Amino acid sequence: MELSGTALSCMPAALLLLHLGLTSSMVHKNEFQTGLAGGEVTLNCPDILPESQLPRDSVVRWKYSDTLLWRMENNQRYWRKPNFISGRSDIKTQYKLSVRDLKLSDAGIYTCEYGTHKVHTSLHIVNLKISLDGHFLQNEVPELILTQNSSSPLPNLSITLFDSNNNRVTPEIQNKNLQEYIVNLKKLKTMDSGTWVCQIHSDSPLINQNISFAVKVLGFQNPDLERKYATVDSTVILSWHLNSQKIKWKKDFTGQLNWKQQEGAESHELLDFIVTAEGQLHETKKSNNLLFEIPESKPESTIEVKLPKVHFNHSGQYQCQLEYERRHAQRKIELVVMKVSANPAGPLSRGASVTLTCQVSGPLAPDAYLSWERVDGTKMDSKSSKQHEVKLEVNISTAGLWSCHLIEDSDKKISFHYHVEEASVWINNVIIGASIGGSLLAFALGCLCIISGVNWQRRRQRAKRMAQARQHLLENKTCQCQHRLRK
Known part of the structure; x- marks a missing residue:
């Protein structure tokens, strides 16, 4: 009885060991994998033998949650693709499950089963x-x-x-x-x-x-705001460089170029353009209010206008605007024009003075100013404007080459040279000689007039006396004739 009791008491232990052995033979793995929406992911089925080494009666399954996706049994393969994954999944070597064109809804638990092995992969989609x-x-x-x-x-x-x-x-x-x-x-x-x-x-x-x-x-490769400087009667080219070719923009877009003299003034459309998906630029001139040209030869993907002879009133804001799907982007080029004048104009006489005026067409940058200087002169021959002054005058009594500079951030942006000529000594002598000669001429003419008047008076008196003599002679002859007749 004791032996049988001992045997009975050993049976639960044996059953427990058997259960533990069976449990240890079953393999469960949990893995985590991230996939990107629109991309592709491959889920592994690890520790499985190659297909050629698997027993013939082996069964391999892929499940999504509790839904069977694919099964292989007796070397026969069966797909049971649910609608959510249909046409987007394949089985690759070593029973790897590949899913293409991922969607957020593809996230979940994918399980690979073979024999006593189960591998759970949690797919996280971003x-x-x-x-x-x-x-x-x-x-x-x-x-x-x-x-x-x-x-x-x-x-x-x-x-x-x-x-x-x-x-x-x-x-x-x-x-x-x-x-x-x-x-x-x-x-x-x-x-x-x-x-x-x-x-x-x-x-x-x-x-x-x-x-x-x-x-x-x-957009434009130009800076946000660009200033261009020019002197009167010079030639200016304004350019806006598009980056559509560089970034391979494969869609049509349009644009236009406008000009106005100052903020708040009336805007004038100079040209409009279209850029095709192939990158071809087509421009159309829209205004004749401003004398400008569209250069035939220019860099690719560039909007460009040429002012062949700049006037003072050509200054202002030139804005190029892009339009794409009712959205806009623009870039401005501000044209600043400088002119110089002298009062009085012409050669500078000895002891005289002249006022030189330098003027720019628009407001200057905060750190910009105008400066007059005499070339090869001294510091005494220079004058600078105050901040925000757009006009600078200088009174000079010295001839020579004078220059007006627009200086911004210690950099000479533009200069206008004006040559003041000195009146020569010969010209001064001619003027003085002409003055003296004029006085002598007036005196001579006066004398001539007096002499002429005297001679005329004398001729008149002589003619009178001759007339009187003729009259007296005639009277004497008449008397003699009468005397003879009486006799």
């Missing part, structure tokens, strides 16, 4: 969407929306951005909830065009994922 499909104009602010989906609790993601030049960008993140993050970027410049990277990170579960996205910024 979707990154950029506003306007990544096509922007200058100074627009992109918006990124990062969405995640998982069968497990959603992790708290940290987001880091790198621009096309691999510079770290600090965005403004609006964390509505763990499922969706809204990220606002900075105002874009044309140099921001290229491939950006969004880096997401989580410690639990461990996620380190880099998501690349393309950014195209259509």
